[in-house]
Amino acid sequence: DVVLTQTPPTLSATIGQSVSISCRSSQSLLHSNGNTYLHWLLQRPGQSPQLLIYSVSRLESGVPNRFSGSGSGTDFTLKISGVEAEDLGVYYCVQGTHAPNTFGAGTKLELK
Amino acid sequence: EVQLVESGGGLVQPGRSLKLSCAASGFTFSNYYMAWVRQAPKKGLEWVATISTSGSRTYYPDSVKGRFTISRDNAKSSLYLQMNSLKSEDTATYYCASHPLFDYWGQGVMVTVSS
Numbered sequence: 001d002v003v004l005t006q007t008p009p010t011l012s013a014t015i016g017q018s019v020s021i022s023c024r025s026s027q028s029l030l031h032s033n034g035n036t037y038l039h040w041l042l043q044r045p046g047q048s049p050q051l052l053i054y055s056v057s058r059l060e061s062g063v064p065n066r067f068s069g070s071g072s073g074t075d076f077t078l079k080i081s082g083v084e085a086e087d088l089g090v091y092y093c094v095q096g097t098h099a100p101n102t103f104g105a106g107t108k109l110e111l112k
Numbered sequence: 113e114v115q116l117v118e119s120g121g122g123l124v125q126p127g128r129s130l131k132l133s134c135a136a137s138g139f140t141f142s143n144y145y146m147a148w149v150r151q152a153p154k155k156g157l158e159w160v161a162t163i164s165t166s167g168s169r170t171y172y173p174d175s176v177k178g179r180f181t182i183s184r185d186n187a188k189s190s191l192y193l194q195m196n197s198l199k200s201e202d203t204a205t206y207y208c209a210s211h212p213l214f215d216y217w218g219q220g221v222m223v224t225v226s227s
Binding site for chain 1: 147156157158159162171172173207209211212213214215217218219220
């Protein structure tokens with residue numbers, strides 16, 4: 001199975017600070033059809049996960065543009081340009097290129 | 113508005129069965145692959161099962177293969193998860209979600225396996 005390694009496991013930030021989360025895959029996530037199915041989710045405390053970024057860099061409808069995704073192959077990054085209080089929670093990367101789907105262990109974003 | 117509403121959770125003894133349901137609305141359910149994802153208490157997310165749009169293809173991780181069965185009824189816009197031979201390690205909140213983008217999620221339903 002594909003292993004997704006997220007770093008750091010915990011991230012402390014102040015409001016307005018820019019932060020990045022890394023997601024590294026044990027295999028390339030480039031599908032034979034040319035797409036890369038690496039997505040980013042946010043789970044706020046007590047809530048269900050929600051999609052932020054899909055296919056590496058595409059912003060889900062309604063998600064603020066302070067969120068951005070980048071990367072290719074096995075190395076991916078989620079960046080938040082100016083953290084806001086509503087961004088606190090656990091961020092997960094998930095891959096849909098290879099069966100079975102796998103999730104990263106999560107990165108908890110908390111206030112410093 | 114898209115809604116996914118899970119039901120059927122609860123407390124069940126080890127070795128027993130439970131069937132979860134997920135009622136979908138606000139989108140064309142029959143056009144979407146669907147999945148079940150679970151989250152053990154204080155833990156991360158784990159994919160449990162996926163089903164194709166017609167229901168003809170299903171996929172499971174080894175941890176539940178042979179014990180869990182995912183199914184759907186497109187006429188009722190509903191997704192199901194039949195869970196047999198339940199173990200304590202199956203204790204989790206179970207979410208239904210659209211697949212493969214995981215863009216729609218339900219609120220989750222708690223399943224506790226304990227004697």
